[in-house]
Amino acid sequence: xxxGILGADASDSMKTRAVFVIGIALGAALTVATQGYxxxxxxxxxxxxxxxxxxxxVLVLVSSGLAILVGLPAGILLSRDFMRRYxxxxxxxxxxxxxxxxxxxxxxxxxxxxxxxxxxxxxLWVATLLPIVRNVFQGLREVPAHLKEAAQGMGMTPLHIxxxxxxxxxxxxxxxxxxxxxxxxxxxxxxxxxxxxGGLGELIFTGIDLNDMQMLxxxxxxxxxxSMLADYTLAKxxxxxxPRGVNxxxx
Amino acid sequence: xxxLVFISQNLDLIFERTVQHMSIVFVAIGLAIVTGVxxxxxxxxxxKAADIVLYIAAIIITIPSIALFGLMIPVLSLIGQxxxxxxxxxxxxxxxxxxxxxxxxxxxxxxxxxLREAARGLGMTPIQRxxxxxxxxxxxxxxxxxxxxxxMNIGITAIATYIGAGxxxxxxxxxxxxxxxxxxxxxxxxxxxxxxxxxxxxxxxxKRLTPASSSATAGGH
Amino acid sequence: xxxxxxxxxxxxxxxxxxxxxxxxxxxxxPEGEICVLLGxxxxxxxxxxxxxxxxxxxxxxxxxxxxxxxxxxDPVELRRSIGYVIQQIGLFxxxxxxxxxCIVPDLLGWERSKARKRAAELLDLxxxxxxxxxxxxxxxxxxxxxxxxxxxxxxxADPPVLLMDEPFxxxxxxxxAVIQDEFLKxxxxxxxxxxxxxxxxxxxxxxxxxxxxFKDGKLEQFSSPDDLLxxxxxxxxxxxxxxxxxxxxxxxxxxxxxMLSGRVRVSAEEDVGKARDxxxxxxxxxxxxxxxxxxxxxxxxxxxxxxxxxxVEEHYQALPTTVNVDADLRTAVSQMFRHDTTxxxxxxDDGFFKGFITQRAxxxxxxxxxxxxxxxxxx
Numbered sequence: 001x002x003x004g005i006l007g008a009d010a011s012d013s014m015k016t017r018a019v020f021v022i023g024i025a026l027g028a029a030l031t032v033a034t035q036g037y038x039x040x041x042x043x044x045x046x047x048x049x050x051x052x053x054x055x056x057x058v059l060v061l062v063s064s065g066l067a068i069l070v071g072l073p074a075g076i077l078l079s080r081d082f083m084r085r086y087x088x089x090x091x092x093x094x095x096x097x098x099x100x101x102x103x104x105x106x107x108x109x110x111x112x113x114x115x116x117x118x119x120x121x122x123x124l125w126v127a128t129l130l131p132i133v134r135n136v137f138q139g140l141r142e143v144p145a146h147l148k149e150a151a152q153g154m155g156m157t158p159l160h161i162x163x164x165x166x167x168x169x170x171x172x173x174x175x176x177x178x179x180x181x182x183x184x185x186x187x188x189x190x191x192x193x194x195x196x197x198g199g200l201g202e203l204i205f206t207g208i209d210l211n212d213m214q215m216l217x218x219x220x221x222x223x224x225x226x227s228m229l230a231d232y233t234l235a236k237x238x239x240x241x242x243p244r245g246v247n248x249x250x251x
Numbered sequence: 252x253x254x255l256v257f258i259s260q261n262l263d264l265i266f267e268r269t270v271q272h273m274s275i276v277f278v279a280i281g282l283a284i285v286t287g288v289x290x291x292x293x294x295x296x297x298x299k300a301a302d303i304v305l306y307i308a309a310i311i312i313t314i315p316s317i318a319l320f321g322l323m324i325p326v327l328s329l330i331g332q333x334x335x336x337x338x339x340x341x342x343x344x345x346x347x348x349x350x351x352x353x354x355x356x357x358x359x360x361x362x363x364x365x366l367r368e369a370a371r372g373l374g375m376t377p378i379q380r381x382x383x384x385x386x387x388x389x390x391x392x393x394x395x396x397x398x399x400x401x402x403m404n405i406g407i408t409a410i411a412t413y414i415g416a417g418x419x420x421x422x423x424x425x426x427x428x429x430x431x432x433x434x435x436x437x438x439x440x441x442x443x444x445x446x447x448x449x450x451x452x453x454x455x456x457x458k459r460l461t462p463a464s465s466s467a468t469a470g471g472h
Numbered sequence: 473x474x475x476x477x478x479x480x481x482x483x484x485x486x487x488x489x490x491x492x493x494x495x496x497x498x499x500x501x502p503e504g505e506i507c508v509l510l511g512x513x514x515x516x517x518x519x520x521x522x523x524x525x526x527x528x529x530x531x532x533x534x535x536x537x538x539x540x541x542x543x544x545x546d547p548v549e550l551r552r553s554i555g556y557v558i559q560q561i562g563l564f565x566x567x568x569x570x571x572x573x574c575i576v577p578d579l580l581g582w583e584r585s586k587a588r589k590r591a592a593e594l595l596d597l598x599x600x601x602x603x604x605x606x607x608x609x610x611x612x613x614x615x616x617x618x619x620x621x622x623x624x625x626x627x628x629a630d631p632p633v634l635l636m637d638e639p640f641x642x643x644x645x646x647x648x649a650v651i652q653d654e655f656l657k658x659x660x661x662x663x664x665x666x667x668x669x670x671x672x673x674x675x676x677x678x679x680x681x682x683x684x685x686f687k688d689g690k691l692e693q694f695s696s697p698d699d700l701l702x703x704x705x706x707x708x709x710x711x712x713x714x715x716x717x718x719x720x721x722x723x724x725x726x727x728x729x730x731m732l733s734g735r736v737r738v739s740a741e742e743d744v745g746k747a748r749d750x751x752x753x754x755x756x757x758x759x760x761x762x763x764x765x766x767x768x769x770x771x772x773x774x775x776x777x778x779x780x781x782x783x784v785e786e787h788y789q790a791l792p793t794t795v796n797v798d799a800d801l802r803t804a805v806s807q808m809f810r811h812d813t814t815x816x817x818x819x820x821d822d823g824f825f826k827g828f829i830t831q832r833a834x835x836x837x838x839x840x841x842x843x844x845x846x847x848x849x850x851x
Binding site: 022096099100101102103104105107108110111183186187188189190191194195201204205207208213216217219220223224227228231 | 405424
């Protein structure tokens with residue numbers, strides 16, 4: 001469960017390549033096949049698409065950025081020895097937390113903060129934060145005890161052990177958590193419109209309500225492309241940012 | 252407090268929508284098991300096919316649910332089913348493929364080679380081996396995949412209310428559009444409780460289905 | 473160099489009780505010696521070791537390392553001055569072999585180039601080509617190679633003292649023997665003071681200058697391997713060492729320790745009658761025939777030549793086997809049994825005849841210890 005639903009495995013880099021190739025191929029095929037149709041959509045909605053895409057990207061970047069910013073230190077803090085007594089309980093809480101559907105989280109954030117951009121960011125932030133904290137915590141806890149013992153036995157200070165031994169060796173699991181969390185975030189971001197947070201959800205939900213297929217697709221296509229782009233970027237990051245010695249994706 | 256009053260006054264409606272919600276999830280996941288498990292078994296025969304099938308399933312799962320619903324509306328409109336029950340079931344069915352196919356595939360490829368060897372030594376045919384050794388050993392791991400699929404799709408089904416599929420999400424959508432926190436909280440709580448309860452129930456079931464001796468291999472995800 | 477005085481450790485158990493993991497352990501490891509802490513699991517040997525570098529805080533007692541009371545040294549600084557090797561090796565997977573080896577030199581603030589040069593030298597020392605291995609990651613090395621790197625990493629900053637916690641426990645028996653031999657060879661030159669935890673008696677006998685046997689947190693006996701095998705201080709130690717402990721002593725003794733002089737010998741052209749007289753005079757049943765320069769060539773058996781005449785060359789038989797004077801007695805005895813003989817000619821590396829050993833002489837040597845003990849007891 002810790003590696004999440006999008007958990008990366010050895011075939012991952014091939015997957016990302018496939019996503020990219022299929023994405024481009026699909027886009028190209030669609031462009032050719034429906035040039036007139038998509039062209040019409042673009043003519044009608046280009047201004048909305050550009051404006052809402054920007055808004056959408058801001059929603060995703062701000063909420064997931066804040067989630068990483070808070071989730072990393074929180075996960076590190078929970079994994080320290082002095083928290084050991086509470087960590088099991090907290091882990092249970094996080095497990096339950098990640099089970100809660102994202103729509104429910106957004107709905108609950110309305111009751112706290114009302115309608116608008118802020119509650120949308122808050123809801124997305126909560127939905128993204130929990131898997132990050134959980135994976136950072138688990139990644140650090142799974143670092144073999146003998147590595148920490150060897151480090152301590154050689155005279156490393158606790159901070160040095162965290163920086164040079166624990167974090168690098170937990171990085172893969174931590175990154176997998178961030179990737180899962182961002183995927184959840186990107187998947188939930190269209191719902192932000194429902195609570196007044198704007199974004200591409202506006203075109204999708206309004207399109208559904210008005211039974212306007214062009215408007216619907218004007219939202220669906222950028223959302224789909226954004227999600228693929230996000231996953232692709234993170235997969236690349238996972239491949240290149242994690243040192244070779246602890247990256248199962250790299251030989 | 253108001254919410255509790257609302258809940259006590261609307262128990263029938265809550266019950267009805269819970270049933271509606273779960274019927275989408277159950278039907279779709281039932282279908283996903285019927286399709287995903289055989290696919291997971293079949294692709295153990297061919298590495299290349301396995302890679303391709305797992306890629307596609309992994310790509311599907313990255314598509315945001317509302318985008319998938321949106322994509323299905325124009326397609327299913329052709330048969331007059333653009334909104335409602337059918338697209339919801341199809342979406343859940345598609346999202347469930349990755350965890351179910353992947354776990355089936357992993358479980359079967361991870362069966363201890365010594366056991367396979369022993370089964371062959373006892374004179375079992377490949378079909379007998381599959382039925383009497385590999386599938387029984389794979390069940391707990393497949394169950395872990397089903398559990399992931401159920402929990403995930405309870406959330407996705409809540410969103411399906413926006414394409415007219417009903418379910419508990421209707422409390423949330425009405426709550427938002429009518430600015431009624433009672434309905435909003437009721438919906439959010441019920442969906443969350445349903446997801447958490449299903450998670451625990453399926454975890455319990457998964458443990459019961461795990462033979463004590465092979466619990467180490469059944470952790471799954 | 474390492475001195476423990478009444479060192480104790482009391483652990484609290486989760487259910488509120490206490491366990492005496494180490495009970496007033498006192499021992500001293502002189503400079504340049506290997507002391508093996510030996511005993512069954514849970515006997516306190518590892519606890520004792522880890523108290524030396526403070527990984528486990530002691531409850532009471534004193535520890536002196538290199539003449540300094542460890543209470544007066546900051547634990548982090550102390551650990552940087554003591555090499556530490558663990559069973560799981562503990563190479564950091566995120567660092568290259570070079571960075572792994574340079575950890576302590578870097579911590580001590582060595583100049584970068586000096587530390588890297590040291591890493592290359594150390595790899596050379598254990599026969600790993602630096603040009604190949606420096607930039608590799610631990611996962612690219614075999615278990616035996618990783619273990620070697622684990623050992624040289626502990627030696628990187630040239631600490632006078634090493635603590636080793638079952639350092640060769642995770643390797644297969646064949647590689648283990650090779651690495652043990654390599655390590656002993658290194659130790660001959662490096663002369664580190666080493667505390668070494670093991671649960672393997674054979675390893676202890678092979679590696680140790682002194683063995684400390686632990687049971688239930690108490691130091692039961694502290695003596696040299698031969699002494700330990702010859703005079704186990706209690707029934708527990710005797711049974712822990714095994715009923716074949718006297719045989720284990722064989723590997724501690726060399727052929728030269730029990731060899732009888734080879735001055736009695738004949739050459740090929742000498743008269744059989746002379747050989748017969750020499751045997752009778754010395755009380756031997758056999759005599760070795762040597763070549764012109766003194767190489768062992770064959771032998772005569774007294775019963776075969778009682779009536780014989782002529783030269784030795786006309787009557788000699790080939791030697792069934794010979795043994796090197798530097799071999800241990802375990803090898804020698806094994807060879808005797810294999811060839812069903814009660815004596816063997818001993819030769820040096822070039823095949824020159826040096827003397828002979830007999831089963832009687834070996835059992836006499838092993839038994840001497842016990843007779844001495846008996847004599848002491850009687851007086």
